[in-house]
Amino acid sequence: MKFLLIFSSVMRSEEQIVINSHLRFLAACAMITLLAGCASPASRQELVVEETSFGTRHPYSVFVIAGGGGETDATGYTNISNEDLEGAIKESIIKSGLFSSVAKTHDADYKLSVNLVSMSKPMFGLSFTIDMEMSWSLVNTKTGAAVMRESIKSSHTTGGGEAFAAVTRIRMAVERAAEKNIRQGLQKIAGLPLN
Amino acid sequence: MIRRERTIHVVLLLSLLVLLHGCAVNKATATVDQTTDLSALKMFHVKKYSKDTRDTNVLIENKLTEMGFHISGTETEVDAIVTYVDKWWWDITMYMLELTITLRDPGSDFPLATGHSLHTSLTRKSPEGMVDEVLTNIFFSDEKRGADSDK
Numbered sequence: 001m002k003f004l005l006i007f008s009s010v011m012r013s014e015e016q017i018v019i020n021s022h023l024r025f026l027a028a029c030a031m032i033t034l035l036a037g038c039a040s041p042a043s044r045q046e047l048v049v050e051e052t053s054f055g056t057r058h059p060y061s062v063f064v065i066a067g068g069g070g071e072t073d074a075t076g077y078t079n080i081s082n083e084d085l086e087g088a089i090k091e092s093i094i095k096s097g098l099f100s101s102v103a104k105t106h107d108a109d110y111k112l113s114v115n116l117v118s119m120s121k122p123m124f125g126l127s128f129t130i131d132m133e134m135s136w137s138l139v140n141t142k143t144g145a146a147v148m149r150e151s152i153k154s155s156h157t158t159g160g161g162e163a164f165a166a167v168t169r170i171r172m173a174v175e176r177a178a179e180k181n182i183r184q185g186l187q188k189i190a191g192l193p194l195n
Numbered sequence: 196m197i198r199r200e201r202t203i204h205v206v207l208l209l210s211l212l213v214l215l216h217g218c219a220v221n222k223a224t225a226t227v228d229q230t231t232d233l234s235a236l237k238m239f240h241v242k243k244y245s246k247d248t249r250d251t252n253v254l255i256e257n258k259l260t261e262m263g264f265h266i267s268g269t270e271t272e273v274d275a276i277v278t279y280v281d282k283w284w285w286d287i288t289m290y291m292l293e294l295t296i297t298l299r300d301p302g303s304d305f306p307l308a309t310g311h312s313l314h315t316s317l318t319r320k321s322p323e324g325m326v327d328e329v330l331t332n333i334f335f336s337d338e339k340r341g342a343d344s345d346k
Contacts, residue, residue: 008220014282065229067226068224068226068309068311070222070224086296111229113228113230115226115227115228115296115306115309116311117306118280118295118297118309121282133306135228135305137228137229137230137305139229139230146230149230149300149303149305151303151304151305151306166222187228
């Protein structure tokens with residue numbers, strides 16, 4: 001009888017250990033899934049081109065509009081919102097002095113439209129390479145003539161040592177690729193003979 | 196013992212909730228560049244995506260024909276070249292997760308218009324449905340965001 005009681009007690013404690021370990025495993029799985037899926041959107045500040053000047057100052061006002069971006073879901077992929085893309089381009093223009101002013105309404109000398117056409121979305125790996133394409137068009141609002149129509153492609157790779165979390169490395173690659181694209185776009189505009 | 200079982204059920208439900216959380220995402224956007232006049236585009240060539248093994252190009256061609264456009268087998272003498280990227284995913288069966296279709300200028304490769312749809316597993320659409328959604332958004336949606344938003 002005493003043997004049976006001891007045996008039963010040992011069995012119960014072993015069962016409890018197994019259940020506890022299962023609970024810990026499930027909790028860890030839930031935590032990993034949560035952490036792995038926590039994608040964050042590209043930061044507007046990281047997209048701004050920190051260039052003091054492109055060597056040109058067009059004496060005109062420009063209205064900027066951006067599209068093709070989107071929101072970032074916590075469990076989705078890092079994306080660039082239209083508002084952040086637009087804001088970063090405007091801020092880059094203001095910082096560089098590329099145009100005399102950035103208009104808040106359509107009533108400007110030029111209208112710049114930038115659309116995020118495509119962005120690669122690598123899922124696995126230590127280093128992440130983001131390839132991005134944006135369409136840039138600049139129209140003289142008085143004449144309606146398109147003075148620039150360019151497909152600009154950019155790319156950036158973040159290495160495995162640049163950040164611990166994969167989602168952070170992806171966000172960094174997206175931000176750097178977008179910043180490069182904005183830089184190239186503004187450099188092309190700087191080379192245009194506007195009048 | 197009952198309390199322990201209840202705890203297990205709660206943890207299992209939470210795990211399932213976390214796993215399924217991202218399974219019902221829908222996104223459909225389209226942008227048309229300010230310099231593009233879509234009404235001037237009549238003849239298209241659909242360029243097959245190099246990684247496409249499911250003939251999505253045929254679905255796009257069929258839909259464009261159904262919409263009244265003409266399809267050319269070559270890239271010459273067309274109003275726009277249609278490029279696309281389709282991404283497939285597995286969840287019990289394979290399904291089209293994402294589709295991006297871009298209309299490009301035949302001479303400069305400039306993206307005239309782009310449409311993108313994403314439907315995760317619980318709101319999955321057939322490949323034909325995805326093609327239909329993207330092309331309809333490009334050509335007919337009033338909610339395009341971007342350079343054409345005031346058109």
